[in-house]
Amino acid sequence: MLTELDVRQAVEFESREHPVLSVYLNVDPHRRSPEKYKLALRNLMAQATEALEEDRQRLQRFIELGYNWQGRGLVVFSCAPEEFWWAHSLPVPVEDLVFVSHRPYVHPLAELLDTYQRTGVIHVDQVGARLYLFHLGYLEAVEGYLGEEVRTHRAGGWASSRYQRHEAETARQNLQDAAELAEQFFRDYRVNRLILVGTEPNVARFRELLSHRLRSMVIGTFSVDANAGPKEIQEKAVELAHEQAQAAGQALADQVITLAHKGGNAVLGLPQVLHAVQSGRAQHVVLLQGFSQPAFRDRHTGFVFLSEQEAGEGTELEALPDAVDSVLRRALLQGIGVTVLREHPELEKHGKIGALTRY
Numbered sequence: 001m002l003t004e005l006d007v008r009q010a011v012e013f014e015s016r017e018h019p020v021l022s023v024y025l026n027v028d029p030h031r032r033s034p035e036k037y038k039l040a041l042r043n044l045m046a047q048a049t050e051a052l053e054e055d056r057q058r059l060q061r062f063i064e065l066g067y068n069w070q071g072r073g074l075v076v077f078s079c080a081p082e083e084f085w086w087a088h089s090l091p092v093p094v095e096d097l098v099f100v101s102h103r104p105y106v107h108p109l110a111e112l113l114d115t116y117q118r119t120g121v122i123h124v125d126q127v128g129a130r131l132y133l134f135h136l137g138y139l140e141a142v143e144g145y146l147g148e149e150v151r152t153h154r155a156g157g158w159a160s161s162r163y164q165r166h167e168a169e170t171a172r173q174n175l176q177d178a179a180e181l182a183e184q185f186f187r188d189y190r191v192n193r194l195i196l197v198g199t200e201p202n203v204a205r206f207r208e209l210l211s212h213r214l215r216s217m218v219i220g221t222f223s224v225d226a227n228a229g230p231k232e233i234q235e236k237a238v239e240l241a242h243e244q245a246q247a248a249g250q251a252l253a254d255q256v257i258t259l260a261h262k263g264g265n266a267v268l269g270l271p272q273v274l275h276a277v278q279s280g281r282a283q284h285v286v287l288l289q290g291f292s293q294p295a296f297r298d299r300h301t302g303f304v305f306l307s308e309q310e311a312g313e314g315t316e317l318e319a320l321p322d323a324v325d326s327v328l329r330r331a332l333l334q335g336i337g338v339t340v341l342r343e344h345p346e347l348e349k350h351g352k353i354g355a356l357t358r359y
Contacts, residue, residue, distance in 0.1 A: 002088050002138070007113065010077055010086050011332045014103045018081040021048060021055040022105035024097040028072040031093070038063060044098040051100045054080040062087060077104035091138055092116060092238060101321050103329070110328040111289065111340035115245040119219070120191035121237055122182055124198040124206045125226040129178035131185050132230070134195070134241070139234035142189075172205070179209040186214065193244075195237050196221040197228070219244040249339040253286050253347045256354040265359060269351030271306055274323060276357050277330050278303060284337035285327060287353040288344060295323030324353070 013020070023044060027037045041063060045056050055078040062076065071089030078085055086104065092112065099105035121132040121139065133140050186194070194217045196203045203221050210218075220240045224232060259266035265283075267276050270293060276282040296305045296317040304326050305311040320326060331338050341347065347354060 002090065002135070006086070006088065007109070007332065010104045010109065011106055011329050013077070013079070013082075013084055013086075015079050015082045015084070016102065018079055018102075019050055019052060019055075019100050020077060020079045020084070020102060020104055021051040021059065022097075022099040022101070023059060023074075023076045024094045024108050025074045025076075026072070026093050026096055027067075027074050027089075028093040030072075034069070040096055044096060048098045048100050051098075052080060058085070075109065091234070099321070103325075105322075105325060106329055106332065107292070107322065107325045110332060110338045113332070114249075114338050114340055116238070116241055117193065117245075118189070118191055119193040119195060119237070119241060120182075120186045120189070120217075121195045121197060121233060122178075122206070123224070123228065123233060124175065124178060124196065124202050126174060126202060127226075128174055129182065129206070131182060132233070133189060133191070134234070134237050139230050139237060142185075175202070175206050176209050179206060179211075179214075183211055183214060186217075192217060193241075194218045195240060197224055197233055197237075199223060199225065219248075245339075246342065249286060249341045250344060252284065252339055252356075253341060253344045253354065256286055256356055257346050257350060259356070260350075260354060265357045266354060267357060268354040270323065270327075270353050273353050273355045274304060274306065274327055276355050277327050277334075277336065280334070281357045281359060282331065282334075282336050282355045283358050284339065284356045285331050285353070286339040286341065286347070286355065287324065287327075288347060289340050289342050291352040292322040292324045295320040295326070297326070327353075 025037060025041055025044070026032060048056070058078050058080055059076055067074070068089065071091055073090040073092055073094035075090065075094065076087045090112070094108060094112070097108060116135065119134040121134045123130040123132070131142060133142055194214060196207060196218060198206070200223055207215060207218065222236050222240060256266045257268065260268045267273055273282065273285060277285065293306070296308060296311060297303065297320045298311065299316045299318050304320060304323055305317070306323060308317060311317055328338055
């Protein structure tokens with residue numbers, strides 16, 4: 001499972017003397033056989049003319065001998081002279097991409113982190129609940145609760161209504177106990193989104209028992225029976241998370257544009273967003289998928305400029321392949337939110353990138 005430490009290691013690494021090979025490869029077995037994605041990898045390597053031969057061979061050996069043949073996406077960063085190797089298989093597909101620079105190319109990784117950010121999944125039934133952490137497409141069961149079994153009594157007569165009241169109260173108490181467990185668990189794990197899973201009646205009852213804070217974090221629900229396994233839940237949760245991330249991103253982009261036009265705490269366009277991120281003012285960055293722009297970086301301070309004129313005389317500059325990648329890298333390091341959208345016509349008109357700011 002890809003952890004926050006793994007992400008930080010990728011974001012923080014830099015080699016001043018040697019190039020870093022970054023590869024994103026779609027290994028989705030529903031779309032490609034191993035032969036096909038190996039061919040795709042060879043095509044990517046043919047494009048990476050600036051990569052070191054040692055890194056090329058290292059990656060080829062990994063695919064042939066070390067890859068575990070699991071997952072739907074593969075991300076690899078390699079810089080052999082610096083003994084840096086970062087390889088992770090993901091349960092979600094990625095688009096094929098190769099990039100060679102002095103740092104790992106984290107632009108697509110930031111998009112994955114946004115879409116499949118840390119989410120809690122609660123599978124509820126009348127007996128209890130199973131609590132999962134869902135992160136970057138992985139689903140990991142980390143807590144569970146089992147209450148008193150609810151038996152359905154079919155007896156008639158005067159005792160029937162008493163049995164039914166007892167059953168209803170038992171089921172309600174089980175869900176109440178599960179809701180209290182969920183409150184503490186998701187506070188401890190700093191979850192910011194929730195998906196509720198189960199039969200429609202149980203999910204509806206459980207949702208009403210949650211605190212206002214947790215109810216406001218619910219991004220969606222879907223129906224499964226009590227015996228549904230993690231694989232079934234994971235597949236449906238991936239689809240729901242992707243849909244909800246795009247919907248929330250559209251609303252966020254609308255908000256950024258409206259605030260910027262009113263002179264509020266928002267900026268539009270790469271120059272303004274870059275300045276907001278580098279000065280610590282940015283709170284959440286929203287951009288269009290695939291947006292990139294070359295730039296320059298001060299060799300001594302690391303400050304990024306969009307032109308040599310902007311940097312001024314006397315500044316020792318180096319070419320930077322993608323200033324947007326630098327924005328995303330700094331955002332990940334500073335804990336700034338990032339949202340990547342497939343399309344947004346208004347944001348397209350206003351520079352393809354914007355940000356909410358703290359002031």
